[in-house]
Amino acid sequence: MTILTRSFYDRDTVDVAKDLLGKMLVRKIDGNIISGVIAETEAYRYKDDPASHTYGGMTERNQAMFGQVGRAYVYFTYGMHYCVNAVARSPDYEAGAVLIRSLVPKKGIDFMSKQRKIHDISNLTNGPAKLTQALKITKKEYGEDLTKRSSLYVTDGLEIKKSEILSGPRIGIKKANDKMWNFKII
DNA sequence: CTGTTGATCTGCT
DNA sequence: GCAGATCAACAGT
Structure with a gap:
């Protein structure tokens, strides 16, 4: 598995959001992968x-x-939840990030079960605040470099065809629902 | 300083 | 389907 380079994130935020589908999010903590x-x-x-x-x-x-x-943008919301984003935007744009909403667990399922205190694998990382809890991501990971072999990074993963990507309005927000900027694998 | 809102999840009804 | 947990940003006083 090769780590995605900085240039991967140096494009339009919406394109990066689509291309991140199928990639691997890797977390190293206390000797666990x-x-x-x-x-x-x-x-x-x-x-x-x-x-x-x-x-x-x-x-x-x-x-x-x-x-x-x-880099990682971690924020705290609703008084008890963390969510993690990957900062991405084209070079001539001021700001942007991709929210990671859901993962399919691959390695370290024991660790995640322990963090979440549940054993139902399908319920482990299928929401933005669930996956941060499962991977133990907090404000300590704010600004973590995802392009280096640090404690949090993104590598190559599955090849996703365009026909396998479903787009729709973003979930849980009331503004700008005309923007179809939610992407998921079929 | 005070009140409202929110890129959420859980647990109960 | 809805309340509760519980905090940072923001607008208003």
């Missing part, structure tokens, strides 16, 4: 996207989305 195939993503941009955290400018919380591409 945990990995899963990315099965669902959402693109979030900037001024043309009222639903994005960055709409309205940079804040202390969202500054990672304005920073170097290929």
